Amino acid sequence: MKRADKVNLPKLPAQLLHFPAGGAYGSGMTNISRRNLLYAFGVAYATPLIGAQTPSRRAAIAKPGESRFPFASQQFAQSATCKLTNEDSAGACSIFELGSPPKFGPPRHVHHREDEWYYVLAGDFIFEVGVEQHSLSTGASIWLPRDIAHCWANAGATNGKVILLCQPGGFEKFFDEAAQGPPLTSQDPGDLHKLHALHARYGMELLGPPLFPSTPHVTDQR
Numbered sequence: 001m002k003r004a005d006k007v008n009l010p011k012l013p014a015q016l017l018h019f020p021a022g023g024a025y026g027s028g029m030t031n032i033s034r035r036n037l038l039y040a041f042g043v044a045y046a047t048p049l050i051g052a053q054t055p056s057r058r059a060a061i062a063k064p065g066e067s068r069f070p071f072a073s074q075q076f077a078q079s080a081t082c083k084l085t086n087e088d089s090a091g092a093c094s095i096f097e098l099g100s101p102p103k104f105g106p107p108r109h110v111h112h113r114e115d116e117w118y119y120v121l122a123g124d125f126i127f128e129v130g131v132e133q134h135s136l137s138t139g140a141s142i143w144l145p146r147d148i149a150h151c152w153a154n155a156g157a158t159n160g161k162v163i164l165l166c167q168p169g170g171f172e173k174f175f176d177e178a179a180q181g182p183p184l185t186s187q188d189p190g191d192l193h194k195l196h197a198l199h200a201r202y203g204m205e206l207l208g209p210p211l212f213p214s215t216p217h218v219t220d221q222r
């Protein structure tokens with residue numbers, strides 16, 4: 001007969017179980033209040049479930065062009081909006097609408113905290129994931145698990161736009177801080193030192209240049 005796995009049950013408050021000195025399993029068992037037992041087991045098993053619930057249940061609306069996160073950089077805010085914040089989703093995810101000029105994209109990097117999903121709203125993009133390259137046009141999407149090095153860029157001749165979902169949430173704070181620092185595409189040694197530190201603070205590593213290294217240094221696109 002297979003031995004059942006051991007189950008660790010939470011301790012019940014001693015005052016709820018009143019056993020006489022005669023023995024815990026004798027006639028004194030009848031002295032246990034039925035109400036106390038129900039209360040004790042209810043608290044013991046409901047507590048983990050209560051702790052897992054989200055603080056509130058409400059819709060989060062973002063109008064066209066509206067950002068639910070107040071980015072400090074107005075230049076960045078003109079090309080990127082946060083449609084769902086970490087607070088909106090109780091930590092589940094954050095969602096962004098990102099604009100990208102031609103031949104622009106972030107440097108090669110890796111996330112150790114977030115998984116990412118991209119959906120191309122407009123334009124033609126190249127995603128380099130590990131050693132593979134993927135061409136994505138309008139309507140295409142790609143899932144990027146954490147711990148895989150990647151970069152992407154708008155490969156077209158016109159402005160492009162993508163939807164980015166990050167899980168868990170909170171990546172808006174990285175965008176906000178990055179938009180106030182040196183350009184992510186900068187190759188200046190002093191800037192690179194700051195950029196490596198920035199990525200490390202958010203559980204990432206900066207690994208290499210962007211797909212189009214000749215991209216002008218700009219601070220209003222990330």
